[in-house]
Amino acid sequence: MATELELKLMLQPEHLTSVSDFLDGICAQSEIDGQSRQPTLSLMNAYFDTDTASLMQGGMALRIRAVNSQFIQTVKTRGSNRVGMHARGEWEWFLPTDRLDLSLLSEVILPESLQDMAWSRELVEVYRTDFERQVWNIVTEDSKMEVVCDQGWVTSPYGKDAICELELELKEGQEAALYQFALQLAEQVPVQVSLVSKAQKGVRLKYGQIEFPDQPSYIANQTELASYWYEVWLVYWEAMHFMQDEALMQPLRHSISQLKTCLPNELMQILDNVEHTLEQHLRMDEEVVLTKLASMKQIGIAMLKVGQWLNQKTG
Structure with missing residues (x-):
């Protein structure tokens, strides 16, 4: 193995x-x-x-x-x-x-x-x-x-x-x-x-279900909460593009807001900038907003920096 x-x-x-x-x-x-x-x-x-x-x-x-x-x-x-x-x-x-x-x-x-x-x-x-x-x-x-x-x-x-x-x-x-x-x-x-x-993509075609991480218990520490909201953000991002449904932007932005409260100041600022970018794109034509967002380097860099920090904390 x-x-x-x-x-x-x-x-x-x-x-x-x-x-x-x-x-x-x-x-x-x-x-x-x-x-x-x-x-x-x-x-x-x-x-x-x-x-x-x-x-x-x-x-x-x-x-x-x-x-x-x-x-x-x-x-x-x-x-x-x-x-x-x-x-x-x-x-x-x-x-x-x-x-x-x-x-x-x-x-x-x-x-x-x-x-x-x-x-x-x-x-x-x-x-x-x-x-x-x-x-x-x-x-x-x-x-x-x-x-x-x-x-x-x-x-x-x-x-x-x-x-x-x-x-x-x-x-x-x-x-x-x-x-x-x-x-x-x-x-x-x-x-x-x-x-x-790819396996989850195949299963999703039959059941139409989006898989979310397990919610932590009420006694979870800040790192556990950050990990949860980070993965919720990633799930909503992928689901939004799979379903081609910009309405998922609202719960996606909520997950980012919750995640920010668990992060150090440097990463909070990075996510503040992401939130500002998402808000600006809500004013765009619905037919192009998802394509525009997926072509922005800022989003992926923010995801990677938060993921890097979380893995250092939990590793």
């Missing part, structure tokens, strides 16, 4: 070329061994679950990936909570065909609700993802990471959802390097932090 730690960033399609050029430039200017662009991949992933979403509710994703005529079976389970990042248990096996081999799951630490394997008799393919993946290996002074840019679609009998995102996965070294590099990138290209995995 590996523990996957990654930072996911939303990206608008019109900025794909800028991202590629930025990352290509870093690799071209570097003489560091191991830092380079890798071959572009075309990936298909079929995700499996029961009709009642037993795996999703149990916190597990099961898929088969086809890449370059090879088949890989993957299981991912919920790991420890890392503010603004994805930390998960991950198991992978190469397969001779595109058929699941559930005997391999004997190696997996299954969530308690799934340990009896009764669900295995009811598995169906519930959605799939098809996307092109550009890959860069990035090396900093004390860390190595893989940066991928994915563009494509999640499809199911219930509809489809676009994939356009960056993933920064730590391969070796310090977690802080993910935020440091993400901030360097966000200064050049407008991106925003995302908590929504």
Whole structure:
């Protein structure tokens, strides 16, 4: 088993070329061994679950990936909570065909609700993802990471959802390097932090539900409250663009207001500026406001700086 730690960033399609050029430039200017662009991949992933979403509710994703005529079976389970990042248990096996081999799951630490394997008799393919993946290996002074840019679609009998995102996965070294590099990138290209995995996109097509973090207890400290309101902000931001509904701006702004009360002065000022920007954009034509907001570097930089601070406090 590996523990996957990654930072996911939303990206608008019109900025794909800028991202590629930025990352290509870093690799071209570097003489560091191991830092380079890798071959572009075309990936298909079929995700499996029961009709009642037993795996999703149990916190597990099961898929088969086809890449370059090879088949890989993957299981991912919920790991420890890392503010603004994805930390998960991950198991992978190469397969001779595109058929699941559930005997391999004997190696997996299954969530308690799934340990009896009764669900295995009811598995169906519930959605799939098809996307092109550009890959860069990035090396900093004390860390190595893989940066991928994915563009494509999640499809199911219930509809489809676009994939356009960056993933920064730590391969070796310090977690802080993910935020440091993400901030360097966000200064050049407008991106925003995302908590929504491709698997969650697929599930959402069927159930139409937006997943919110668990609300902390009334005895929560300021850092716990800040983590909660930060993740609520991220969820509303992604949902607003997924649903193309600027009406979600109101609860989004409320989450930022609550978050500010839990932050040091420097970050409070950054969010004050974000709130002012959001208020100004409310006066714009509804047809262009979401596109304009998603093209602003300020939003993503603020998300990353708050996330960086929270991970330093909770790490």
